[in-house]
Amino acid sequence: MSSDPERKSRVGRLNQPPKPECCRVEGQAGASEKDADSRTTAWKRTQGNSQAASGSRTPLKQSSLETIQYAGGDGVASPEPNTEETVSGEVSRDLPGSQSVAREQRAVQKLGSPAASRGTNCGSQTGQEVQRLEDLPTGKQEQGIRPVHSSSGSGKRCPNPEQGTGRTTQPAKETSAVRTTESSWRTSLRAITNKAAQDPKHRFGGLYRLLNQDSLRECFNALRKAAAPGVDGITFEEYEKNLESNLADLVRRLKNKSYRARLVRRKYIPKGNGKFRPLGIPTLEEKLVQSAAAQILCAIYEADFLECSYGYRPGRNPLQAVRELTDALHRGQFEFIVEADIKGYFEHIQHDWLLKMLALRVNDGALLGLIRKWLRAGILEEDGRIEHPESGTPQGGSVSPVLANVYLHYVLDLWFERRVRKGNRGQSRLFRFADDFVCCFDYRHEAETFEQALTERMSKFGLELATDKTKRIRFGPWGGRHNGRFDFLGIEFSWGRGHRGQPTIQRRTSRKKLRGAVERFTEWIKAERHRPLHELMKTLTAKYTGHGNYYGIIGNSKSLHRYCYETSRILFKWLNRRSQRHSYTWKTFNRLLKRFKVPPPRVVETARGILNLPCRPGWNLEQVSQVKLFGKAYRPARA
Helix, strand or coil, X not given: CCCHHHHHHHHHHHHCXXXXXXXXXXXXXXXXXXXXXXXXXXXXXXXXXXXXHHCCCECCCXXXXXXXXXXXXXXXXXXXXXXXXXXXXCEXXXXXXXXXXHHHHHHHHHHCCCCCCHHHHHHHCCCCCCCCCCCCCXXXXXXXXXXXXXXXXCCCCCCCCCCCCCCCCCCCCCCCCECCCHHHXXXXXXXXXXXXXXXXXXXXXXXXXXXXXXHHHHHHHCECCCCCCCCCCCCHHHXXXXXXXXXXXXXXXXXXXXXXXXXXXXXXXXXXXXXXXXXXXXXXXXXHHHHHHHHHXXXXXXXXXXXXXXXXXXXXXXXXXXXXXHXXXXXXXXXXXXXXXXXXXXXXXXXXXXXXXXXXXXXXXXXXXXXXXXXXXXXXXXXXXXXXXXXXXXXXXXXXXHHHHHXXXXXXXXHHHHHHHHHCCCCEEEEEECCEEEEEXXXXXXXXHHHHHHHHHHHHCCCCECCCCCEEEECCCCCHHHCCCEEECCEEEXXXXXXXXXXXXXXXXXXXXXXXXXXXXXXHHHHHCCCCHHHHHHHHHHHHHHHHHHHCCCCCHHHHHHHHHHXXXXXXXHHCCCCCCCCCCHHHHHHHHHHCCCCCCCCCCCHHHHHCCCCCCXXXXXXXXHCCCCCCCCCCCCC
16 A cells, blocks of 8 residues: 555646646656657658748748747647646746746837737746747648748847837728738738848748638638729629639639739729829729738838838827827927928839839749739729829729838838938938828928938939928927918818917818818718618718717817818708708707717817827836925925
């Protein structure tokens, strides 16, 4: 009969769950290690065959594979943390709060990685090591979670301080046919982002294989069902009936290189002042492939885009650019503003320059060839003519915003940060949203020099500044009557006086945008006044809410009331013309709006959203307690 200590140890071992491979005790050996080695060898052999088939050069090193982490929902088991002592009597170093876990979490925070840190991976379990792709069973290796191969070295380098600082995981505003957020990226895209942040000169290869059926299915589920069809007339509902077979056929054509870009249907929408904005409507299959390619390019260039860029990026929107520009003008002590706009930007992007810029980060000829097909695709005009453009990207495609950002990243952003700012004596900052940008300067001669150099810089890359929207003005807190006004993203900026007489930034809705909003409202109610009242009031509520969500900034209450007053008069006029007799008085009209609970546009921005901007330094409680308001000699009285 065994002793009590032996019996207790045996019972304890029987009650313990089996330990997974990532949580084994050091020094433990057995058949599992041989199985892991065999699986690693088989995986490498499989990857080698796939590399030969896809034409990629060399795989990433082992260090880049360790950055691949699996979020919840990918079918990865969640093992329990190892809390037992090792053979040497030391506790595992991967416990929560240990130095190794804290060191890795700090490294992840410095890189700006959206993926979970070492302490919170594998289904939100703490104290576990990162599970590598080689440790997964063969059945768990999906097409959408493969390491990305490259032709350059994969030695780790410190990220450029000017690049990758603005990567967030906040939900993004919809800027195209597909909603793209960095938090919803697949594991393969997160690995690409981490590698791009670690090595700014790394060139990625093997990206074409990521255009698989799984990624296309995700892009299809993110499409807007009510989007207009292309030249083939296929709608969302028709394509969804045989979704899997259609996606399989699309993937087969992509692999066989038999995929051909279809014509882009041109549609003109009113822009204001009698002008029209040309939009390109691709087919549904092109929307899918462009959306998947746009996610790949966005994963690469999110680590490269600078803080001054706000347009068509996950976690950034126009209001954020307006708030940070307001804060910079309040605190930056700038005196001169250069407001610029590029004339027909999407129509004048040079294809050769764009492909050269993409080749600095992309070493995949198949993906670059696919982008070249989209750039040179024919355009079907409204009158039936077919044009073959030699420059520009079709504004309206899913990949066009990313390509436009890449082009201006090299043409404007890097040039301003590395040449203009370093050569100036005073402060200077750039704020850009797509092709609209504003530059702030301290001195007049530096603003004039930049304005002249900007024209030459744009002409070098086939771009031209709009003379009616490009100007240089005096804009300082003590400029007085010499200060001017400028518009940025539909908001008019000017200097004024606060309640206590101090200089303050005044913002209101641009006069041009306000007139355009009232005109569009008039056209809508004239065309839809015959519909039932509950449908009209529902649309009216949506219009008021949308207008208030964008223009409801602090200090813009007068413009909001003006918009509400003008639209109420127009609505009252055309509701009374629904029949031969006068239907409403102002009293019954206000009662109607109250019955359907139509909220007027109001200010929705809070002071907290301005005070907590990243560029505004803040004091914590410890710093505040150290400030002595009554001098060093003051001593508080004893109780």
